[in-house]
Amino acid sequence: MNNIIISILGQRLDNVGFGKKRWFRWRPTFSLLQHHEFQVDEIILLHQEEEKDLLNLTMRDIEQTCLNIDIKTHQLNYQDPWDFEQVYSELHDFAHQYTFDTERNNYYFHITTGSHVAQICIYLLNEANYFPGKLIQSSPSKVSPAGTFRTIDLDLSRYDQIASRFHKESQESISHLKSGIKTRNKRYNELIRELENVAVRSTAPILITGPTGVGKSQLAKRIYELKQRRGQLSGKLVEVNCATLRGDNAMSTLFGHVKGAYTGATSDRAGLLQEADQGLLFLDEIGELGQDEQAMLLRAIEDKIFTPFGSDKEVSSDFQLIAGTNKNLYRRIEKGLFREDLLARINLWRYELPSLKDRYEDIEPNIEYELRRYAQENNQKVSFNSTARSKYLAFAQSSYASWKANFRDLNSSIIRMATLSNGGRITEAIVDNEIHRLQLDWNGAINNRDSSDERLKHLLSADIYEKLDLFERLQLKQVIKICKKSKNMADAGRTLFDKSRLQQSKSNDSQRLRAYLKKYGLEFRNLGH
Template identity: 60%
Template sequence: MAGNVIISILGSTLDNRGFGKKRHERWRPNVGLVMHPEFPVDELVLIYSRDFEDIANLTIQDIQEVSPQTQVSRWYFDCDDPWDFEKVYSELHDLMKQYTFDPEQYNYYAHITTGTHVAQICMYLLTEANYIPGKLLQTAPSKEGPQGSYHLIDLDLSKYDQIASRFAQEAQQGIDHLKGGIDTRNEAFNNMMEQLEKVSVRSKAPILLTGPTGAGKSRLARRIYDIKKQRGLISGDLVEVNCATLRGDNAMSALFGHVKGAFTGALSARPGLLREANNGLLFLDEIGELGLDEQAMLLRAIEDKVFMPLGADRSVSSNFQLLAGTNRNLFQRVTEGEFREDLLARINLWTYEMPSLKSRIEDLDPNIDYELQQFAYQVGHNVSFNKSARKKYLSFAHSEEASWRANFRDLNSSITRMATLASGGRITESILDEEIGRLKYDWSGHSADSSAGDVDEILRGVLTEPEINEIDVFDQAQLAKVIQVCQNSKTMAEAGRKLFNVSRTKRASNNDSHRLRVYLQKYGLEFKALNSHSGA
């Protein structure tokens, strides 16, 4: 059975109840600690100032008299100002680092009844931070005698059902808010939102949101801000900027500000977005578009919270937290010399890739309801699908014809158009057919105009430039299509069924996976590696 060790501060008043015999009749916290038969104390670590050596000697003498089995360890604590929080905490912290704890053999308790209020708070904080690996112990006088009473406080909140339930409820509310109140079904996305909620309330480090255009990075950034603001973690504003709109001196001035006369046209000083985000959140969308000079200044601002406005001769400060968004591969940008490796290392601590709508298509149904609710909120009346129209829309949305190129922006535009045209608040099949035709036309136009660029981009994501140059242009287009299908399929068998959809019906036996594997091996590729590039 593990023994008990109590760490306690000598009470210069409560433990000093005179040197006569009557002191044995009075409650003295540190003497009372060892007078409970059901709570034997193996060691009492007594912390005190040398100024109170006489009181300490008498207290230790009386402890040994009433509890001979208790070993008392003397620890000197000399602080010139017992009401200076920083000094008291530092001294106690240093003492605890010197003590050798053995949690496997002993239970440890931090006694928080004696000492100044500052010292008691410091003892609590040291225990809460696990520098004292144990529980809190509170004592008080009682009518039972000089031993008084004691109460144990376990700081493991998970053991307190009501408190644990409350924190779990708050966490779930935060997760729901990050998802916009949408009952999403994609397991990977839900797990990501669960972790992001924890990071949002526990960390002040930069957060990087990646993913394709229209996947919801900006919307998610605003929801992260809402959570931090609601929990009182920040007091400033959310400042948003699309870095693709910043160029040259305008970029420097917009981000870091400038002084009057810094350049031609600078008729007045400008604080800059970083200063506007002081004590708040700065969301730099498309951070990969920033110039290298701006990146260097941003790195210093993140690490040191100081930067130099354009034309200034002294630094200014801003205590902001950075959220960054990008649809680019920043590691590739580093390789190309377009993005600083040290900045990427700094903002890559918490990175979350927002999946495309196509890769979490099971969430389309609840997102349709969300878009309809948002439309109703804006116009003041409800709109809904009739049953057959909704079924047909979902069928089209899940088909290969639906590319959802702009992801949730495409969905938002689609629902807005249909809801606007819906007479009597009902989206009918005729409205739906017109909308499907429009979507097909838009997406086919994108494919025709940008197919060469898409092929190049897809291939560069999995092959090196020399490898691509060894492949005929004809074969490049075919390989890009195969890669795209693999990235949007959960299994190799599913990808094979899509790719060999006609020829497989004419074969006696189908081994689509084998056919696909042989094709990929021709180019040194594997399905598993390709599928990891999909962002699902």
């Protein structure tokens, strides 16, 4: 690797007179080349036009003392070395036209000479990677006119002390995102680690998906707090569940309205997007948003402007967006319910939060978290007896525990046991009772979903129902469901025989369906569609 120095010829510091005494004086640019422990292969002297004499002298002296050095020059054309705009543009132009070959060369930008403004500009250009390399700073010494020098690498991650501070700060942020819970699930931990990077570095929309109760809303709130602590947001956190927005109210809640926009609009209203200006807007259940609102939202994200309901004037609002959903948005696009372009916008950073049953390693630390939370909220410390604890944990981590509503279920479960505990001790009896209750809850939910079985029983005569295999029951239930949804028998037939009907020369979907139903003593018109 070659060492290349880029240095501004200093009108004052490099100019110590043209007489012999100059050899015994410190001249930063010249002196920097006099250290044998630092072999320089090339120097680029940046100079102003009026410094021709000083430039020539310096070049001659360098040539005389350093044998194998290449000397290049570049003229800077600013009138006033203290004018930030002029100096920055000139240095930026130099950086732009010069080809830096960092594979072959180490570049050092000398910041001792030049006006303070020039030094600041070099620093800025270095930090923004326009000047790739290290900064070098030199100073006089009592011992030798060569003086001393030190390099400064703005790649802060190379400094152990600074890197460990960054690491500590990042760990604190990660822990904040995890609500202080020491989670062990690999997938979840990796997700949060990346999310921390993104939250700190980016203002692009973030999409958080996952089933109910996995912590989407809580995570959005934590991201807001994190960004706020880092001074990246000054506005509010504004949350809305899109499933609650309907009709005129939806437009107006989000984008505001002007007085008289619709019946009942008795005064102007700002709307949530305005309220979130400089802050964060969390749109929960974004899949439920209506078509018009989706179009308007897309524009508000892309151009940061939108039109309040009933207004002819655009307003602007700058907010960070986090969207949450437990729906598969691709499927909603297929059904024409969600805009593909909107998804593309909000999908840049998508995080799917895993269900609690896929994070069984995290159940234990989460139980601790829920107990702490209970203690804080109720001012009463509660803990398990040790056998009770193992029993509960074994169940909680087993495949019998479906944790259907995820953290909501765990949260309720701990609250129940804590409330029933006497003297803050959760006993085995309480745990047994709780496990029973959870099982009933979860099984109940499954049976509930099967209430269609009851309906089937009702439609069929008892002797037919009794003889049905599970296979037939399942099939029949689906067929009846489709019949109920269809306009008429032909329509239902088309849906049900969608593939095989294409092989038939004459369409007979209705007859086929009629025959199928008849086997079970059913008639289309009695299915209550």
